[in-house]
Every structure is written in structure tokens, then in C-alpha cells.
Amino acid sequence: VGLSFGLQYFPGLLCETPELIDVARIARKYNGFVAAHLRSYNSDTLGKAIAELLEIGVRAEVPVQASHLFVIPNLPGRLNRLASGALRLAAQVHRRFAFRAPQLGYLLYSYLDQALRAAEAAGQEFGVDAMPTSAGFTHVLAFMPPWCIKGGVRAALDVLADPARREEVRRSIEEGDTSWPHREGDSWSMNLFKVLGYDGIHIMSLGSGRDDGMLGHSVAELAKRAGKDPFDWVCDLLIEEKGRVLAFLTPTFPGDELAEQSLEPVLTHPRVAIATDSILLGFGMPSHLFYDCYPKFLSHYARDLRLISLSQAIRKCTSLPADQARLFDRGRIREGACADLVLFDLDRLRTNSTAQRPGQFPDGIESVFVNGTPLVEHGQFHSDARPGCVIRRGR
Secondary structure (H helix, E strand, O other): OEEEEEOOOOOHHHOOHHHHHHHHHHHHHOOOEEEEEOOOOEOOOHHHHHHHHHHHHHHHOOOEEEOOOOOEOOOOOHHHHHHHHHHHHHHHHHHHOOOOOHHHHHHHHHHHHHHHHHHHHHOOOEEEEEOOOOOEEEEHHHHOOHHHHOOOHHHHHHHHHOHHHHHHHHHHHHHOEOOOOOOOOOEOOOOHHHHOOHHHEEEEEEOOOOOOOOOOOEHHHHHHHHOOOHHHHHHHHHHHOOOOEEEEEOOOOOOOHHHHHHHHHHHOOOOEEEOOOOOOOOOOOOOOHHHHHHHHHHHHHHHHOOOOOHHHHHHHHOHHHHHHOOOOOOOOOOOOOOOOEEEEOOOOOEOOOOOOOOOOOOEOEEEEEEOOEEEEEOOEEOOOOOOOOOOOOOO
């Protein structure tokens, strides 16, 4: 189908743009496309990260896709902490007295609009997808400096276990530069302990499967509870869990409906597909997006808020992402297409999953067919059915 780049993660963050262009030309050779986790989602450099992806597409002559578009506010110096505090306060007020704040969506929408205009001017095929949640998630070890993790998980844990080297990591985080291009030394955009603060990192899942009351709570809160410095607490946790710790990333808290309003103009844009960004795990609990992504988009944004028509909402979950991936035999109900179908009762459609209790299936899903074979039929799961297959372009 194509190639995927992870430009904010090691080792992708060390790749220069010309190298990525050369690799992208392979996708062009096979009529594929290139999707990328951008080099930065921070507000001060997101525009440059999108421009880099467009440059790759133009010079390699290949369609490109910006994955899970979102923005993390990143202001100079103490302004970042003040802004985060104000956002958390507003989110707490919103919990008690719900209100609409459509102006929150201006920043991210402006990046999307600029990108679409630039792509059109260059004649570049440019796709975008986004998640219906205010909290992204990833591996906590990825927040460490590139020099710390370049040797792999075991080597990184050895660094964190050594008191002197742990202090070097702390200095890199506190003094590191998040400015462009994030490719070497103490310059990397995934320095989210600095950008978001320890209040903005919430534990999502642990490799051991234990909870101990940690899941859904911030590093700052858990460290205070343990009587430890936040950085030392998270380092100790990584060592205990052998590096297998995932966290939600949010300026406020997972499930914050106020922060999610900042995504509405992008989520409802006709050029943006809906995506789960889910990580397949061999440990712990998955993201709530495994269970509620599409039911939430259809029930909340289309049915309840009426920000988009049902037909357009379904298109953004089916034919649009299929077209972006150049899978033209998927995502549509027509003769000759693959019969991937979901039958649901819109009036009964409701999500039950939360950040703290993700493994809850939605209500209102009647039947699910994959390649014409029922997996769920009238609410009953056929556990012996195996109709799935590796999806290849044009099949």
C-alpha cells in the first residue's frame, strides 16, 4: 500500500529530508503513498513539519498523508506553564458548567487550511486524518533524549538506572531546545516532559498489567503521592516496567470535552478522515480509541452536536480513508467491492469506553461483516470466524 514514517521518534527523527525523499520514491515506483507521524506537533513548529511532508511529496512525486493531526501548545519560557494552568482551570470549570468555545479550534484549523492551500498550489496530493479525542498517547520512553534511547530499550534503562547518567538526562530535558529541526543533540520535539509538564502526562497502561491506582492519573500527581521528584518517579517506573509504559498526552486531562472542542473544525472538515491511531499492544490496556473512535464520531459529532451530516460522517470513516490509502475496492457499498459492513442503530449508538476503563464495547452495533463474513451478528460475536486478510492495494 505504501510507506509510513515516524519522524518524531528515534531513529526517524535523525533522518534528513533528502533521505526521506529518496525512500519515498520507492513508494512512487509501486504507485503507493507515504504517511507520516510528523516531525513535530508543537504549535511553534507544526507548520514547518507539515511543509517538510509536502516537500517530500512534491520532490518524490508521491501522495502524502499527515497522520493524526493535532497541536500541542508550546510557548516561550514561563508562558507555557501559565497557559497550561489556565487550560486546566478552564477544563475544571467546564466539567461543572459545560459551555461552548468554538474559538479554541482556530489554531489547528489554521494549520490545516495553510497546508491544503500549499498542497493545491503545488499540485500535491495531500491527505489528512485526525482522532476524536483531546489526548494522544505513546510510549513514555520516547520522551527521553535521542542520545539516551538510541541503543534500544535495555541500553536506555541502563542509562536511567545510573544516577550520574540520569542527571544528564534530566539536564537534557530541562535545557533541551524544542526548536526546529529536532534532529540531534538536545534538540527534539518529543521533549514532552518540558513542553507539557508532568501534569500533562497521564499513565495509560503498564507492561505488568498492574494498576495500583495509577491509570489515568498524571505523573505529577502520582509522584507527589509517592513523595518523589516527578522525573525520578517516572524513571523508576520505567525501570520497574522494563520500559513498557504508555501515557496519554494532554494539556488538561484525558476525556476533557473542552479541549476536544479545539478539534471540531478539523474533525468535521471534508478533507480529513477519522483515525484511531491505536497501538497494538502485547501488554496492559489499549487506548479507549480501540473501542469508541467511530461510534463516538457518529453519535456525538453527527447525531448529538449536528456538526456534520450522518452521510458525510460515514464517508469520513469509510470511503475517504480508503481513497487516501488508494484502496478503491474498500469503503463503499457497490457490486464488486469488499463487503466490509457495520450495521448500527443510530438512536441506540452510545460509547461506554473511558481513558480509565477503555475495554468497554459501545451500544447500538447490531452486526459486523468483514469480507462478507459475519463477525458480529445480531449482537453475537462469532469467535471462530477468521475472514480478515492482509490488505493490499487493488485487492
